[in-house]
Amino acid sequence: MAFESLASRLQSTFDKLRSKGKVSEEDVAKAMREVRLALLEADVNFKVVKDFVNRVKDRAIGQDVLKSLTPGQQVIKVVNEELTELMGGGQSKIATANRPPTVVMMVGLQGAGKTTTIGKLANYLRGKLNRKPLLVACDVYRPAAIKQLEVLGNQLNMPVFSMGDQVNPVEIARAAVEHAKAEHLDYVLIDTAGRLHIDETLMGELAQIKEVVKPDEIMLVVDAMTGQDAVNVAESFNSQLALSGVVLTKLDGDTKGGAALSVKAVTGTPIKFVGMGEKMDALEPFHPDRMASRILGMGDVLTLIEKAQMDVDETKAKELERKMRNAEFTFEDFLEQMAQVRKMGPLDELMNMMPGMNKMKGMKDLKVDEGALGRVEAIVRSMTTEEKRRPEIMNASRRKRIAAGSGTSVQEVNRLIKQFDDMRKMMKQFTKMTDKAKKKGGGFKFPFMQ
Template sequence: MAFEGLSDRLQSTIKKITGKGKVSEQDVKEMTREVRLALLEADVNFKVVKDLIKRIKERAVGQEVMESLTPGQQVIKVVKEELTDLMGGEQSKIAVADKSPTVIMMVGLQGAGKTTTTGKLANLLRKKHNRNPLLVACDVYRPAAIKQLETLGTQLNMPVFSMGTDANPVDIAGKAIEQAKEEHNDYVIIDTAGRLHVDHELMNELQQIKTTVRPDEIFLVVDAMTGQDAVNVAESFNEQLDISGVVLTKLDGDTRGGAALSIKAVTDKPIKFAGMGEKLDQLEAFHPERMASRILGMGDVLTLIEKAQTTVDEKQAKALEEKMRSMSFTFDDFLEQMGQVKKMGPLEDLLSMMPGAGKMKGLKNAQIDESQLTKVEAIIQSMTKKERQEPEIMNASRKKRIAKGSGTTVSQVNRLLKQFSEMKKMMKQMTNMQKGKKGKGMKFPFM
């Protein structure tokens, strides 16, 4: 997960100061030294770290902290606000042209994930903003890039404008705009050529495309895993093209996070989107405040809610609530819910968005084995319809048959049945509590 090392270091550093009734200048000095080391280890630009630490120190020994009733918490507030400002302060929204279509140029080096990100962005515009994008294949030097974009267009059921590898990219871009107007596409996303490094020939071509199509946005796609190199690339592209924003890819990988924390400060251009996985629906709008919360272990409830809203069917959710209340929740319902949760993304990522999850015993650094969920699915799918509806009818021969059919053991089947029974009891307790009855305290193994 992105920022994991930085997050752990910052949280353990700030934890030392949180519970203090009084915070001295020496406490602040020690904390900022640790924060500085953590940021440098995360590959954050040295100058950016220096300026950030200076601001945190000035505010942390100021009146807002020293005269506060909870100085430790005020220090965390200061650190969070400064991290948020460092990453851009607030979400930078995508442009909408006064006259359709809105034109977006995607630029970047080879290997950053530019073509895939082009498809992801088109998918996000259609799903969240109800737009009708046209994808444009302008990378004529790499035949595989045109084919890749056309494949993405097929997967997304979206039009792709291409003139092959012999056409001039500037002509392709210009003609694509004409077609978009004729076909009423309200966004045009141009996938331009990349190189292994920044060179004059590449920049000259990109500047010609920019002059021809006059884009509303120029998004630089950079690989977050390249750390400080991503910042250098961003600086170079910005100097020559005046980019309007950055899209960070592979932010879900084993990245130290330095790029995300440095790019805005170095280029003065916002991070607009972040790629959080390889699937075409794993591109998210970048929210600096939410990212700062996640880094400091405060969770990201808003993103979690948004993920749930896009994957959970409202009618199904209401029907499930009724079943829980009436105690008619079955294994079929359980299977359906597992499917909904899996659509929201990896469980480790979802846990990282829950406030305080990192502090819970048993969840901190938990390696969630998602293959266990596959086994649970296999067990349920090996049951008959009656067994799913009435698990209490299970006997030794039924369990043996289910274990054989699911490629598991009888003890694993027994464990699932026990967990399901306990879950139903817990639901009953919660229902009783809502009705005002006195329910027994629920015990969780990680509390």
């Protein structure tokens, strides 16, 4: 996961500061040396690191931070603010033309994930912003590039504009914009050609397309896994095309995060989106403040709430609340709830968004075993409808059958049933406690209840 090593190093450094009642200039200097090393190891640009550390040190020592009641906390606050500023300050949204269509030119080197990102962006525009996009196949050189875009269009049920691979890309782009106007479409997403390296031919063609269609956005797609190479590519494209935004792909991979922390400072171009997985809905707007909070172990509640609002069925959630209150929660409900939570993304990623979760005992290095979750799901699916609704009827022979049907052991089946039974008992007791609190005017609620 991106920033994992950096986050661990920074959090460890600041835990030492937090534990001190008083913080001296020497303590700050020592912490900043550790921060500097951590950032360099995360592949952050050397000049960016130097400037960042100097700014934090000046603010920490020069604003009476060390004389405050909680100096350790104040230093962390400064680091949080400076990290946020380093990555762009605030969210930079995708452009919207005064008169549609908004023309977005997607550029980048071959292999960065440009064509897939166009599909994800189209899906985002339709799903989140209720816009009608047009996908445009202007990469006439790479084998199967046009076909790949058409397949994505079919998957998403979105229009794809293509004139084949024998027409000049500049003419294709021009015709696509006219087509979008005629069809009253909102966005034109142009998939341009890429190369394995930057060359004059590539840049000349991109400059011609830019001249003809006058795009509202020129977004560079770069692979976050390439670290400083991604920043160098961004700098080169920006100098020749004047980029308006960057999309970092594969930020969910085993990446150090240096590109995300360097690209805005080096190029002046904001990161607008990040790719967080393979699926078509795995493209997220980039929020510098939220990313800074996650790096420093403060969680990311806003993104967690947005994911829940997007992926959790409100009607089903209310019905689940009712069943929990009345101790009617069944294995069918358990399966449904599991599916809804997993739609939100990998569980360890969701847990990292919860403030303080990494500080809890045993949680810092927790890795959710998705395989174990799969086995749990297989066990429940191997139950009959009656068994899911009435776990108490599951005798030894039924448990043996469920284990065989799910490819698990009887011990695993027994463990799950016991845990489920304990959970139902706990819910019943918890409900009684909340009801008593309400009668006394305490008004306590489950954390997930409105």
